[in-house]
Amino acid sequence: MTLRLSTALDEPGGAADAWGTPRPADHWLALVRRAERAGLDFVTLGDSFAPPSPGGGRLDAVAVLASVAPNTERIGLVPTVTTTHTEPFHTASSIATLDFVSRGRAGWLVDVSTGLDEALAFGRRDPAPPGELWSEAADAAEVAARLWDSWEDDAEIRDVATGRFIDREKLHYIDFEGRAFSVRGPSIVPRPPQGRPPVVVALDERAPGERWELAARHADIVLLTAASPPAVQLARSALDGRVAAAGRDPGAVRLLVAVAIDLAGGGSGGESGDGGGPLRFSGTPESLAVLLADWYAATQADGFHLLPTAPEADLAAVADALVPLLRRRGLLRAGYRGRTLRDHLGLTRPASRYATEVPQ
């Protein structure tokens, strides 16, 4: 098995010192195409309702990746959508729609809003402790999973003889009742191409238990911040234990280690994993390839999630140098083999939980 490689598109905060205009659609398309040229499994784009800081502002991440979708072919598109203030029904609908417009390449990076500023922007609730918000995020993920399953794959029948467009026996109420919300269903959007778009959760050892629990119950991909190979190993076994306890197969959860990279800054080759943040690397693609190979060999991580310092320059170096080096080592597949994000990750397309009959 080869390693999985993905990247964030976000520019690290504090990059700008003036108030400008947002990056245009062309910018995002060029970045994602660069990542696709490199053959990466997926890109992530962060989002939040936090107040703007100097720069061009923050575009809605689902909208940005949707605008990129028709002009790319293979790469997975994973926006952050926060669950604290957004209706779970809308989140499920927009990720399902992203899956349709990308023909099966959507994912969802789940996050929460802990801040007072975000709460005041909505005016509907007070800030809550992170544990409570992550527990609610797990409810939102449960609602999304049920809504994505609420139409069986063959619900549309177009039966002229009986005048029926759908077989309503194959549409299901989800009847979710949680502490913060309840949702009746079924989905407005038919079942998306991937069945359920992969759910992505970022974790580190200090994350609240509720966040780990969300990952255990719902994550297809975990983005792990860990300072050393032994820390990765500890996290992997903790995660596998929780996944198994939730009744799922630990082998169906991809664990990717976050690596902040600076390939264009002229660094001489250095890494640091202290200070609590992600592993940081600054140097040449050659030495990054060695580092990734070493970590991959020393841990049971499935791959890496790159966090570029300067996305345009770093992704060019990833496509032109890092990826060929990893391929030469036999650590990376030569190109895309499948069409969907699940294909790239080696994850099977799930059957709907509501389907009662196995098609003959």
Add this chain to the structure above:
Amino acid sequence: MTDPGEHARPHPPKQIHLAAHFPGVNNTTVWSDPESGSQIDFASFLHLARTAERGKFDFFFLAEGLRLRERAGRVHDLDVVGRPESLTVLSALAGVTSRLGLAATVNATFNEPYELARRLASLDHLSGGRAAWNVVTSSDAFTGENFRRGGYLDRADRYLRAAEFVGLARALWDGWPPGGPPTKVTHTGPQFRVSARPALPRSPQGHPVVIQAGDSDEGREFGASTADVIFSRHSTLETARAFYKDVKARLAAHGRSPDELKIMPGVTYVLGDTEAEARERAAAIRRQQVSPQTAVAFVERVWGRDLSGLDVEGPLPDADPVPDSDLIQGWAHAGDRFGVAEQWRAIAEEKKLSVRELVIELTGRQSFIGTPASVAAELDAYVQGDAVDGFILVPHLTPGGLDDFVDRVVPLLQERGTFRADYAGTTLRDHLGLPAVPREPAS
């Protein structure tokens, strides 16, 4: 330097505005035809949007659903069911179109201003100024069952909420002036209590185009006060003229000129090589739209009764409607059931119509039927006769339902000099001839 011929020229004709409605989840959309394609694949949206852009249309329009319709507690299965989420589809279309306006219907009851204003501003930025928002509200607890907010907005409060929502969205769109910094927008009202700096600078259009569809006195007043486009229901010449006159007359009180609000009814059309052929096609399409099962469903919607056994080749049911029936959920308010039933009985009797024939007669008639030349002339007459400013065309087939209109009618409108030969501007406001939106100073 005035051209000496200038004064001799006739008054330039009013320009027609055109929009394309993606076929909806009602029986106007024919799914049983062999040419009917997917209602959900992106390729269908792409085909229709590209057709509209090829035809130099002002905008592409998507409706919204938040709860599947029901009959007797079960999902209604006779019409197209299911659709994607509008803003995400339009964001994708922004990447593969360059001039076409992109209009999303988004509910003001089940969304929050800070979030939705930002999503609309994002679409406006990503599309270079082509975003529009069709503001709708729901009051039913039925839809509310899918939402955290839960149920219920009093029917009487719908326009209060919509007006407060739009006002707050406009303040957020204005809150980050060119060069920054973003200012804090603070609002306290009956529906919303918000204090926030907008996440995005003012978008290319300043404010995305606002569309509104209400027909009541309150709806008209709301439209006159804040909308850029009214999606009207009036497609006969007399009723359209009366509506047009009424709404345009309301603008002055809001300090607006008649040009600042475009009135565009949703209309259907059928073309043929001859008038007779068009009429035949229209009748055939109406039969496709009203299957026997659909005819029963229409009567049930008025009667509020289970009429499963009703013979559609026979007469209307003898029994009276049930006034407060909840048999049917998710359609527009049924209104005065007794009055409507009375009216239906009278028409059926007078014209000797069976149930199915009656439903076809009452619900299916296309707005414009004829040769390309006669349809072009009639559309133009509506516009020049101050009945409308343009049309939102609702095709009956996905995705090819506008192909013939764009190929055969648009060139004739262009020849008449009443529809653009090409886009003159880049934003939807440019296409609609709407003035720039001045930025309101923060209060």
